[in-house]
Amino acid sequence: MCDTCGCGQTNNPVTFNKPEEENEPVQHDHSHGQPHDHPHDHSHGNVIQIEQDVLSTNNLLAERNRGYLEAKNITTLNMVSSPGSGKTTLLEKTIQNLKKELQFFVIEGDQQTMNDANRIHATGAPVIQINTGNGCHLDADMINKAIKNLDVADNSILVIENVGNLVCPSLFDLGETYRIVIISVTEGDDKPIKYPTMFHTSDICIINKIDLLPYVDFNIEKAKEYALRVNHHLQFFELSAKSEEGMDKWYDWLKSQA
Amino acid sequence: MHEFSITMNVLNIVEENAMELNAEIVHEIEMDVGELSGVDYDALNFAMQHTKKSELLEHANLVINRIPAKARCKACKHEFDIKDYYTACPDCNHFDHDIIQGKELRVKAIKID
Known part of the structure; x- marks a missing residue:
């Protein structure tokens, strides 16, 4: 000493x-x-000794969002995917076809531009755009602020279109009721095992652009098998937002949530 | 690169605790990071080098305890090591399992003066 x-x-x-x-x-x-x-x-x-979860602040805020949304009977969907999978087109078509039966509110997440919010605004649904700047995901705090700003009605459907990114948003709970991962058939059918965290944390998997199946090498059964290896509980919808093939099942499911 | 926002969360936790303890300097930040936490070790290290700018934190070394991932098969209850989400149980070949270790992402301890 x-x-x-x-x-x-x-x-x-x-x-x-x-x-x-x-x-x-x-x-x-x-x-x-x-x-x-x-x-x-x-x-x-x-x-x-600290022993504090790094995402604890986000997770606590997400639970606050969840409690608020549940109390108002708002079904909240967090839509996640790579850029270009067709999230916005799917949402546009869904709102156009169901707006007489269901009330939709939308939070759009992108690094920049109002483009997606403008497209949703044209459908008549109230929408707010979050531009994350350099951020690669939405977090619970952003959603907390957006919900207050958007004044979401009771008994409605709130759709959060996350930043197009199959990696980062998987770690950030927003307080959603369901996480919906979307892949399109123009991507590889091994996406679920290449980006397993997102598929592991999702509840529903939508396979979009099935009208293009004759022109691409995407094997839909293989993609589903890979996804089920990662997450046994995934529920699938196979559809084309453009041709509207397969959209009925998706609409039925949405209506059953309201 | 969500590791940058993860790092910001880490530094907030460290700073809050260090200030509560009236620390003048943080020498070390010790983290438990599971292999299936969704965080890349190198990216976390890199992000940390470029974000700890305050006087309190700038000399802090990051020590990462890598926690290997383990799963328990839901069918036969066998526990086994995994490197990913899609490995079948080596005993019964079932894919449905619970991750029982390897998702950790926490600040374990700090060394301060």
């Missing part, structure tokens, strides 16, 4: 005080001036 500076004394941390202060501890300088002839540990510091 070093009597000069106190290092190595586990319960007696090094203190730094000015000379004029009471009980003057030694001003601490590691070039001690005099050589030591004994070995000692120069690593300082007290170890304080």
Whole structure:
């Protein structure tokens, strides 16, 4: 143990005080001036156990969102996918065809532009655009602010179109009722095992653009098999938002949620 | 690169705790990060180097405890090591399992003065 500076004394941390202060501890300088002839540990510091989940703030806020939305009987869908899978087209068609039966509110997430919000606005559904700037995902705090701003009605359907990204949004609970992952047949059928975290955390998988199946190598059964390996509980919808093939089952499911 | 926003969360947690304890400097941040946490170790290290700019945190070393992933088969209850979500149970070949370890993403401890 070093009597000069106190290092190595586990319960007696090094203190730094000015000379004029009471009980003057030694001003601490590691070039001690005099050589030591004994070995000692120069690593300082007290170890304080924290044991705090890194995403705890987001998760708590997500639960607050969930409670608020449940109390108002709002079914909330968090739509996640790669860019270009057809989320916005699917949403446009869904709102156009169901708006007489269901009330939709939409939160759009993109790095930049109002393009998607403008498309949804044209359908008549109230919409708010979140531009994340450089951000690669939406988080619960953004949704909390957007819900307040959007004034979502009781007994409605709130759709959150997340930033097009199959990796990052998977870690951020928003308080949704269902997470819906969308893949299109122009992508590889091994997407579920290439990006398993997103498929693992989703409830529903929509396979979009099935009108293009004759022109691409996408094997729909293989894609479903891969997805089920990652998540046994996934429910599938195979459809084309463009040709509207397969949309009826999707609409029936949505209506059953209201 | 969600590792940057993860890092911001880590630094908020560390800063909050360090300030509560009247720390003048944080020497070390120790984290438990599971292999299936969805966070890349190198990206986390990289993000940390470029975000800890405050006087309190700038000298803090990041120590990552890599937690290997384990699953328990829902069919036969066998526990086994996994590297991904889609490995079948080595005993009964079933794919349905619970991840019982390897999703950790937490600040375990800090070393302060």
